[in-house]
Amino acid sequence: MSHNPKQSESNPSRRAFLRAAGLTGATFALGLSNTDLLASPVHNLSTQPGLAQPETLLAESAELTPYVLIDKSGQITLMNPRPEIGQGTFQSVPALIAEELEVPLDKVIIRQTGGEKKYGGMWSQAVGGSGSIRGGYTQMRKVGASAREMLIKAASDQWNVPADECYADNATVVHKPSGKKLTYGQLAETAAKLPVPKEPKLKDPKQFTMLGKSIPRPDVPPKVNGQAKFGMDAKVAGMLYASIERCPVLGSKLVSFDAAQALKVKGVQKAVKVERIMGKNHYEGVAVLADNYWAALQGRKALKIQWDHQHHDTFNSADYEKSLRNLEKADGVVGHNVGDFDKTFAESPTRLEAFYETPMVSHSPMEPMNALAHYQPGDKIELWVSTQGGDLVKDEVAKVLKVSPDNVTVHVLFNGGGFGRRLTQDFATEAALLSKTVGKPVKVVWTREDDTSLGPFRPLTFSAMRGALSADGKAVAFQHKVISPSIDATMSEKYDKTKPDGTMLEGTGEQKYEIPNLSTRYVHSDIHIPLTYWRSVTSSTVAFAHECFLDEMAHKAGKDPMAFRLSLLTKDTDAKRMMTKLKEVSGWDKPLPAGKGRGVAQWEFFAGLAGQVVEVSKNKSGGITVDKVYCVIDLGTVVNPDTVKAQVEGAIAMALTAATKDGITFANGRTVQTNFDANRMLRIHEMPEVEVHILAEGGPTIKGVGEPGLPPLAPALANAVFAATGKRIRTLPFDLEKV
Amino acid sequence: MAAVKLTINNQAHTLDIDPQMPLLWAIRDVVGLTGTKFGCGIAQCGACTVHLDGNPIRSCSFPVSAAAGHKITTIEGISKNGDHPVQKAWIEHQVPQCGYCQSGQIMSALALLKQTPKPTDADIDAAMQGNICRCGTYNRIRQAIHTASAEMTSAPKLPKSAPKIGER
Numbered sequence: 001m002s003h004n005p006k007q008s009e010s011n012p013s014r015r016a017f018l019r020a021a022g023l024t025g026a027t028f029a030l031g032l033s034n035t036d037l038l039a040s041p042v043h044n045l046s047t048q049p050g051l052a053q054p055e056t057l058l059a060e061s062a063e064l065t066p067y068v069l070i071d072k073s074g075q076i077t078l079m080n081p082r083p084e085i086g087q088g089t090f091q092s093v094p095a096l097i098a099e100e101l102e103v104p105l106d107k108v109i110i111r112q113t114g115g116e117k118k119y120g121g122m123w124s125q126a127v128g129g130s131g132s133i134r135g136g137y138t139q140m141r142k143v144g145a146s147a148r149e150m151l152i153k154a155a156s157d158q159w160n161v162p163a164d165e166c167y168a169d170n171a172t173v174v175h176k177p178s179g180k181k182l183t184y185g186q187l188a189e190t191a192a193k194l195p196v197p198k199e200p201k202l203k204d205p206k207q208f209t210m211l212g213k214s215i216p217r218p219d220v221p222p223k224v225n226g227q228a229k230f231g232m233d234a235k236v237a238g239m240l241y242a243s244i245e246r247c248p249v250l251g252s253k254l255v256s257f258d259a260a261q262a263l264k265v266k267g268v269q270k271a272v273k274v275e276r277i278m279g280k281n282h283y284e285g286v287a288v289l290a291d292n293y294w295a296a297l298q299g300r301k302a303l304k305i306q307w308d309h310q311h312h313d314t315f316n317s318a319d320y321e322k323s324l325r326n327l328e329k330a331d332g333v334v335g336h337n338v339g340d341f342d343k344t345f346a347e348s349p350t351r352l353e354a355f356y357e358t359p360m361v362s363h364s365p366m367e368p369m370n371a372l373a374h375y376q377p378g379d380k381i382e383l384w385v386s387t388q389g390g391d392l393v394k395d396e397v398a399k400v401l402k403v404s405p406d407n408v409t410v411h412v413l414f415n416g417g418g419f420g421r422r423l424t425q426d427f428a429t430e431a432a433l434l435s436k437t438v439g440k441p442v443k444v445v446w447t448r449e450d451d452t453s454l455g456p457f458r459p460l461t462f463s464a465m466r467g468a469l470s471a472d473g474k475a476v477a478f479q480h481k482v483i484s485p486s487i488d489a490t491m492s493e494k495y496d497k498t499k500p501d502g503t504m505l506e507g508t509g510e511q512k513y514e515i516p517n518l519s520t521r522y523v524h525s526d527i528h529i530p531l532t533y534w535r536s537v538t539s540s541t542v543a544f545a546h547e548c549f550l551d552e553m554a555h556k557a558g559k560d561p562m563a564f565r566l567s568l569l570t571k572d573t574d575a576k577r578m579m580t581k582l583k584e585v586s587g588w589d590k591p592l593p594a595g596k597g598r599g600v601a602q603w604e605f606f607a608g609l610a611g612q613v614v615e616v617s618k619n620k621s622g623g624i625t626v627d628k629v630y631c632v633i634d635l636g637t638v639v640n641p642d643t644v645k646a647q648v649e650g651a652i653a654m655a656l657t658a659a660t661k662d663g664i665t666f667a668n669g670r671t672v673q674t675n676f677d678a679n680r681m682l683r684i685h686e687m688p689e690v691e692v693h694i695l696a697e698g699g700p701t702i703k704g705v706g707e708p709g710l711p712p713l714a715p716a717l718a719n720a721v722f723a724a725t726g727k728r729i730r731t732l733p734f735d736l737e738k739v
Numbered sequence: 740m741a742a743v744k745l746t747i748n749n750q751a752h753t754l755d756i757d758p759q760m761p762l763l764w765a766i767r768d769v770v771g772l773t774g775t776k777f778g779c780g781i782a783q784c785g786a787c788t789v790h791l792d793g794n795p796i797r798s799c800s801f802p803v804s805a806a807a808g809h810k811i812t813t814i815e816g817i818s819k820n821g822d823h824p825v826q827k828a829w830i831e832h833q834v835p836q837c838g839y840c841q842s843g844q845i846m847s848a849l850a851l852l853k854q855t856p857k858p859t860d861a862d863i864d865a866a867m868q869g870n871i872c873r874c875g876t877y878n879r880i881r882q883a884i885h886t887a888s889a890e891m892t893s894a895p896k897l898p899k900s901a902p903k904i905g906e907r
Contacts, residue, residue: 416776642833
């Protein structure tokens, strides 16, 4: 994580985020929801977070507790602080509460929180860093357990019997000796007045009925019948649709615009200037507002705009990449330093050096960026948005509009993908600013071209690798020098180039390999293109260099790549257990037929730990087919195995796209790729078979799910290509058909 | 502007809109059926897939005027209770992650199964290649199509051929 202590307020550091994700104390108590809800269609809302919520609910329950609401009919509502972006938190997080509360998940209503203070500080209602379960596993169980104990206390008080003679089951408290029962609905009002137990007794995991089991996700049925509401689907009466022309040459300034033709398009109401804000970056654009989106798009095309490109129109990827290559010998800033790399390297009989390159890529969630904002009298503003953090939206909109966060109401809807892109709230502040300007609700919808060409992007990273082997073929020195632009530097004015950039060196010093002399260095290069976190952040690129170079060392030593790695993992670590399991489940020692090859890689970083073996075949007509990927993901504790498998499948698809498709490149200051025709994504016929094994053997640490399945794929694939063809891939992306 | 007459999910609509407006926006913004999604606007991703007289089309790149007089079916129109065999198979295999592309995936799968009731993997590759899923649910889509195919082509009940949740 970033070692930069000074972070811009509007771009909280990843480290701050992870700290919050891990340590946020969930406040808990039992709430009694307003009985008026009985008359409202609340029972239909379990599948539609945000959009259709009764406007009054959150305000009216404010005096009660945030996460568990029970009305007199017994209807239980669980508040889910972690947005659903496809990763399954709409099931996994409420399940943590429901398990301890002793209620089946299909009987509860699940709602998304909207960044309200009562659900914790900044980043506690955000999803990223694979942190929802890592951060919430115990806290959210305690929420459910506290509520359960309060309900039991309320019942035992009423019956005048000892609490330990009572137990909770299926939303009912039972007095064991007499068999008397009271439902949660009957108890809720009394229970809500009781003090909240600080250290409630948690269930013995052996008694779990939900956690650790592949429970079907409640968001799946509405996602197969068109009823699930995404930000894109939000609508309020009287809203205008906005499409915004921003200069495709990032960093340009708006000189002037002529909207005369745009305003002639039927349905177009207005054309106004609007700012796009991301950390230190302020971009200007012109928004066309219309009665329908199509008209807004037509109006936008009719705009005449003069831009001052600020000389950014000469920027191109070829030159920028060359400038990074020229930094190969730069010292950079020291990250990790174990032993004496320089001395050992100089004295070793066998030395290797290699240079690795990875591209900038887009996030490209299937739902383009969008937000609906309604600015109202009294500086109040309400937003409906697909976001990775309701709290992030609330905070950012409040800052940009210079109002109190209390004035900002956020409805978090299902996200049509996130992958890190929706941790940046530029689209929400655009809608907020426009609604304030025009005095009407405004829905901003980005085109796919906007989404592809305007960033923020995953940074490209280049890696200068050096390694040394002892006479008996052991890895004795290893250096990973990352040469790249920096996420933090593109977002924050306070970036300090003299400090090691933890985000850009992510994971490089965290591998458990027992190499006595390890050195990591960071060489920074400026860039004016906005960059941000992308699923598994920098691990998604530096793991490629790290784990391919280790493979090169293994081959140089004349050793099997798996055996070479295991020889560096002699201590009792999770990495060793995981790799041992991977060797077994992948059938590593079983010879493959001619024309096939397998490669291995593993990666451990802040989000977790996983290893993969990739099997490839040489095609008769040339090129490579990816046949199968075996993955072992180490979690410690698993909440929903099927969701974990789905996440690993998805991470593999995303990693394969980043490794073998187009990436984002620049020419004349603009992205060469603007849509899925040139920024190609993996398609169904290219998806390999995937076999996922989950290690969940307990222990104090819970590791993340969403990201760890990603970093090992590219290096394992490249290592497999080497095994099959003898060709060493050191530059991503590479075309599988042209290997 | 002109009056465009559309039949969507067996319901007639008369819309006063630009005839050049893509069918997608007419369905979403004007008629108000939001299950059909906007993904790329250039017929590259398939999120906007609907049926025109039973054939899959990319509604983002199809002028609404060209749809007049034809029967349009959207995800909302394929079953009353979300229990079409394809939908049930999608649930059984827990296909969706973010879910945004899945309306389009299902509409493409339905069209495939109508034309090829027992598709091979190669048939699935050919028919489903136009639909991008960024979450990477492809293997489950494939399994779900096989499951739906078995259900739709067999007399009353059939043992499920594909693995269930948890058995993968």
